Amino acid sequence: MGRSVKRIRWVTVAALGAVAACDGGSGSGPVPVPACNTTAGQTLNLPGVGAYQALPPLANAGCMIFPGNPSPTSPVEYLVVAQLATDSPGASAKYLLDGDTLHPVLAAQETGAISRGDLGLPERFHDFLRLQERSHWAGLPPAPSAVAPGSARASSPPPVVGDVRSFSVCATVTCSSFQTVSATAKTVNGHAAIFVDNAAPAGGLTQAGLDSLGVLFDSRLYALDTTAFGRESDIDGNTVVIVLMTNVVNKLVTQQQCTSQGFVAGFFFGADIDPAFATDPRVNHGEVFYSIVADPDGTLSCAHSASQLERLVPVTFVHEFQHMISYNQHVLLRGGEPQALWLDEGLSHFAEELGGRSFLPADQASFSRYAIGNLFNAYRYLDSTGTRFLIFSGGIGSLAERGAAWLFVRYITDQFRADTTFAATAAFTRTLVQTPLVGGAAVVNATGTSFATLAGRWVLANYVSDLPGFNAPPELRYTSWSFRVTYASLNGQSPTTFPKPFPLTPAASGGSAVSQSGTLNAGSGVYALVQQGPAQPGFTLLFSGPGGAALPASLVPRLNVLRIR
Numbered sequence: 001m002g003r004s005v006k007r008i009r010w011v012t013v014a015a016l017g018a019v020a021a022c023d024g025g026s027g028s029g030p031v032p033v034p035a036c037n038t039t040a041g042q043t044l045n046l047p048g049v050g051a052y053q054a055l056p057p058l059a060n061a062g063c064m065i066f067p068g069n070p071s072p073t074s075p076v077e078y079l080v081v082a083q084l085a086t087d088s089p090g091a092s093a094k095y096l097l098d099g100d101t102l103h104p105v106l107a108a109q110e111t112g113a114i115s116r117g118d119l120g121l122p123e124r125f126h127d128f129l130r131l132q133e134r135s136h137w138a139g140l141p142p143a144p145s146a147v148a149p150g151s152a153r154a155s156s157p158p159p160v161v162g163d164v165r166s167f168s169v170c171a172t173v174t175c176s177s178f179q180t181v182s183a184t185a186k187t188v189n190g191h192a193a194i195f196v197d198n199a200a201p202a203g204g205l206t207q208a209g210l211d212s213l214g215v216l217f218d219s220r221l222y223a224l225d226t227t228a229f230g231r232e233s234d235i236d237g238n239t240v241v242i243v244l245m246t247n248v249v250n251k252l253v254t255q256q257q258c259t260s261q262g263f264v265a266g267f268f269f270g271a272d273i274d275p276a277f278a279t280d281p282r283v284n285h286g287e288v289f290y291s292i293v294a295d296p297d298g299t300l301s302c303a304h305s306a307s308q309l310e311r312l313v314p315v316t317f318v319h320e321f322q323h324m325i326s327y328n329q330h331v332l333l334r335g336g337e338p339q340a341l342w343l344d345e346g347l348s349h350f351a352e353e354l355g356g357r358s359f360l361p362a363d364q365a366s367f368s369r370y371a372i373g374n375l376f377n378a379y380r381y382l383d384s385t386g387t388r389f390l391i392f393s394g395g396i397g398s399l400a401e402r403g404a405a406w407l408f409v410r411y412i413t414d415q416f417r418a419d420t421t422f423a424a425t426a427a428f429t430r431t432l433v434q435t436p437l438v439g440g441a442a443v444v445n446a447t448g449t450s451f452a453t454l455a456g457r458w459v460l461a462n463y464v465s466d467l468p469g470f471n472a473p474p475e476l477r478y479t480s481w482s483f484r485v486t487y488a489s490l491n492g493q494s495p496t497t498f499p500k501p502f503p504l505t506p507a508a509s510g511g512s513a514v515s516q517s518g519t520l521n522a523g524s525g526v527y528a529l530v531q532q533g534p535a536q537p538g539f540t541l542l543f544s545g546p547g548g549a550a551l552p553a554s555l556v557p558r559l560n561v562l563r564i565r
Contacts, residue, residue, distance in 0.1 A: 036063030036540040043067065044561060046078075050473050052562035054085070054456040055543075057551050063540040064559055066511055069532045076532040077565035079506070081459045082516065082543060083525035085452035085556040087440025089340065090393030091522040093555055098542045099512040120261035121253055125173035127395035132175075133270040133327065134338050140175055140271070143280050156238050159185045159193045167195070168282050169248040169290060170269055178282045179248050187214035188240065191222045197246040197293055204294035205245075205306045216314055217243060224354055225321045228426040229347065229433045232321070233273050233328040236286035241324070243317065245293045245309075250300035258302035266291040266316040268324045273332065289320050315370050318355040322348040329433050340439030342392050342523075346405030347432065349374050353410070354425070376497065377403030379487065382462060383503035390455070390523025391440075404524065411458050414479040416447050452556045459525040460562050463504050470564050511539030517546070525560070 041063035042055060055064055069076045082097050132139050159165070163185040171179040183195035187210045194214050196204070205213070222241065226232070232241060252264045271277045272284050291313050294306040326344055330336045338344065356370025380400035381388050389397065390404045397405065409432075418424040431446040440451040447454060461476040466484050483502070490498040506527035509515075514528055532539070543559045544551060551557040 036542045041065045041540060046561065046563040049563050049565060050471060052460060052473070052476070052560065054453070054558045054560050056553075057543045057557050057559065063542055064561070066530075066532070066539050066541070068538040069534060069536050072535050075534055075565060076563065077508075078530040078532075079460065079463055079560075079562040079564050080514070080528045080530050080541070081456075081463075081525040081560040082520060082528075083456060083459055083558050083560060084520045084522050085455040085558045086522050086554070087391055087443070087451045087455075088522055088555065089342065089391050089439070090389065091391070091555050092389075092519050093552055093557070094546050095517065095520050095551060095557070096542060096544050096546060096548070097514060097516040097526075097528070097559070099510075099514040099539060121173060121257050122262045122264045123396065123399075125252060125264055126267070128174055129267060129269065130341060130344075130396050131394075133274075134341075136274055136276045137271045143282055156236055158238050158240055159188055159195075159242075161185050161188055164198070165195065167244055167246070167284055167288070169244070169246055171248050171251070173252055175269075181244075181246050181248060183244060183246065186210045189214040189218035191240055192217035192243060193240045194243045194245065197244075197248075199247055200245065200293040201247075201295045201297065201299045203296040203306065205309060209306060209310060213243075213310065213313065217241075217317060220358055221314060221318045221321065221355060224358055225318060225325060225351055227422075228351065228354055228429045229322055229325045230329045230430055232287055232325050233332050234287065235273055235332075238286065241287045241289060241321070243289050243291060243313075245291045245313075247293055247295075247300050249290050249292045250295055250304070253301055255298060255302050263292070263302060265312055266320055268320040268327075270323075270327050270338075273324070273327065275332070287324060289317055289324070291316065311369055315352055315355065315373070318351045318370075319348045322351040326433055330436065330438065334436040336436035337438055339433070339442070341396060342390065342401070342405050343409070343432070343439055343442065345396055345402050346409040347429065349377070349402060349406035350409045350413070350429070353406070354422070357422075374403065374406045375486065375490065378407050378483075379403070379490075379498055379503045381407065383500070385459075385462075385504070385524050386518060386526040387521070388524050389521040392522075407462065408458055408523075410480065411461055411478060412443060412447060412454060414477070415475065420479065452558065455523050456558055456560045459527075460560055463506070463527065464562065464564060467564065476562070510536075511541065514541060520555075520557070522555070 042058060043065040044053060044067065046053065082095060084091060084093060165183060167181050167183060168178045169181055171177045182198045184198055185193055186196050186207065187194045192214055194210055249264055249266065253261070267290050269283070269288070269290065271280070272286060272288050277283050278285070292304055292309065294304055294309050296303055296305045323344065326339045326347065330338055352370050353374055356367040359366035377399045381403040384400060388400050388404060390408055392401045396402065413425055413428055417428040428446065432442050435442055435445060437445050443454065444451055457475050461478060464470055464472045465477045466482040487498060487503065488501040491501045504527065506529050508529035508531055511530050511532060514530060516526060516528065518526065520526065541559070542548065
């Protein structure tokens, strides 16, 4: 998998934060809504503030019956989230959520998985790598020649500074061609060896800069990822992960593409360790992370200063190294399939956060550098949950959907680790990786809780975890972030990038005025605030497919309702 970079204005991230989304369909024209069948309905039972239920829709136009408000002075407010609580990748279904009064509703809005055409060139490259990994690179063109069976690269001793080696590098965003480069080992530290392309432009990293990166990779990031997720493979027997800084990665995008769409900072090429490619001459038969080189004059693509590499490459490395570890743990060690795309992406983004937290409390700037990308992605998700997936399929997901995956991994880790230490965090995340199970099955195995229960609690936690004036139940909280505080800070620092103090801003209305329609996407949800004044009578909500049809039970539809006032 590769990791692309888009330019985000520098901000300082407080170790406390916030999340949000605005939803609802759009369209025109009245659509008849069937009346609720209250005789077949189910009555909501939320005795007080903080109580919640996850209600499955009943067949035959059954209704969710909300009781009247007995208080003559105090209003009642509910958070309502329509959701498909399934772990089936890419699943979706059209739905209605409508109040008890017959009135026009909005026409269903077509929503679904992000189009591959909506992704920039760097993201499409990453998409290609991840999908090919799951097909064992069936989409690669045939090798121009093959070496004899059994003649794969033999084990080799650890490299030493000054060693010169040839590497084969994917040279296009579809790996339709490979380029051979000669590179020299510039620094070797324990488990990490940095090689630099011998044709790298002038003005690159100094030896002191390379040595500093080598120490960072080995003593902090390697130790962090292997503790949190498990060990990488060592199919070449050299005991190190090679970081290859090469011109070829810079040239994956042109200067114009770099400016308009971003660039590939680095990637892990799973075919390098896939047993199916043990005799393919195009791969390097070892554990290699590929990175851009410093190019301050922009001779290869857009300009990248040495200081930019020192800031950027470690964040990319800790992300990509999780993918390398995951592939080893699932495919090589256990003979299974690679981790599900959404969970693998969520874990790699979680690795970035762990990298940042390893610098706290002393180094807030480094923490911010590792954390800001995840907060940016999560903001985009929470601002548009109704058009996004948690359980995405067909690729690495949009930036927003990767934000959702990070949020979900963060949430279940907060809920199921034994305490807040890194040791307890790592003990939990290893259970997600060191297993032949993938996706929702891996989550259920690690938590002992049904996926539908977790998904329902997660969508509620995204809004109420640190909602002012509300004491969220423990199972509806993030314990490591106060997202409302964080996003308010980011909004103050960079209102163009983070235009709202908190991105999740559901529409509010009385119960009879609720009127939603559209598409529910796997794992995600559509939010509404339902308000009931003092002494107001009860109301009903119809939660169904179009025209009152039953929603597919196999997709685990749920109406999550939480009383917040």
